[in-house]
Amino acid sequence: MDEGDGEPQDFIRICTEKLSTEEVSQLVVSPSCGAVSIFVGTTRNNFEGKKVVHLEYDAYVPMAEAEIKKILADIRKRWPSVKHMAVYHRLGLVPTTEASVVIAISSPHRDDSLDAVKFCINTLKATVPIWKKEVYEEEGSTWKENKECFWKKQ
Amino acid sequence: MDEGDGEPQDFIRICTEKLSTEEVSQLVVSPSCGAVSIFVGTTRNNFEGKKVVHLEYDAYVPMAEAEIKKILADIRKRWPSVKHMAVYHRLGLVPTTEASVVIAISSPHRDDSLDAVKFCINTLKATVPIWKKEVYEEEGSTWKENKECFWKKQ
């Protein structure tokens, strides 16, 4: 069924540059696939009524890349039809409304890539060592904590 | 919770121009939303071993727009937190690997837009009067039929 698009590929990038949804989605397009599903996490401008001016991301980069690799390996086991996958995460200062994360996955049929994208972002939030600090207009800042973080006491 | 991004908006377009994932996703970005979920339907290069050279889309345009509007209204009832929605469908000749449909939905939290995108593409395939013809390299062409088409005998 594969016509000239070779082996499944994974693309992982953790960088400070602005993320392009187009660029990340183009990475996973495949002539044998009818579906590309994409999730874009964008930075919100408010939290509990406080205005957020920007966000700042920190990461344990080599471990974050290793944990993302584990997620993608797990996806290949759960959804063997998945073709290409790309996970891009931005670090440093991210203005509100810009993307902090872009995940794109291609598959011959849409259910697999839709479900795999959902699994990928849910697991990323639980296991990948990346941290977000909200900086507020009024005063101060907060390091956020994902409710999905796997060792957090519920 | 909404900071400067006004009322929820719907964007529907049926056109012959090449679709841009970036453009469609930008339409739905909102400062009050942390999530944009996107589905891109791309044209495959093969069907049962036959090489597809291109696809040709026909539509009953005003009714297709009306049916998409019904889907979006339904999504607003099922997922009231959904913010902006965009559904772009391409018509005419579409080369393989290019997008035939792009759906983008924003929401404050990711589960709503992820689930809404899945519902949107599933329902679009069942109810929106658009038709796809695969043109094969070897010979002939076929009008495809979605298995989701609501009146099709199973």
Next chain:
Amino acid sequence: MSCEVLVLYFAKSSELAGVRSENLTLPQEVTSKELWEKIAALHPRLSTIKDQVVLAVRQEYVTIGDDVITLRTGDEVAVIPPISGG
């Protein structure tokens, strides 16, 4: 009483009918089954898709059956083969 409606054909139904659209004079009160039979009589090749087709009247789906449709001059009727958008 009859009226003049615009009948539209798409995709396979257009290929079989050999036409994209035409004006037809039809009764004002008609079941969807009678409506389909009148259209299929004009374009016999359409009979090959008779089990897969629905109609749209004024851009709303109407499955083929015994429900009575009220038509008015200027109405749009469409012959809708199985869809394949997305």
Next chain:
Amino acid sequence: MSCEVLVLYFAKSSELAGVRSENLTLPQEVTSKELWEKIAALHPRLSTIKDQVVLAVRQEYVTIGDDVITLRTGDEVAVIPPISGG
């Protein structure tokens, strides 16, 4: 027997420790609880996150408890506060 490891601090743990990384001399055999206590003794402000933290040893998560870790000179240990990526 002791060895020299590189200890990394991120996000809130870096703010509390006042440092991004440092070399520490640590025992070769140590439970993760003892490892955390040695680090927290050097940076008392870290105790405010003691119930929320895990460690990473050679880039693999280690929850704080009684399991024994074997360290070697040159190993990377990280103090990992609750994550918030995505």
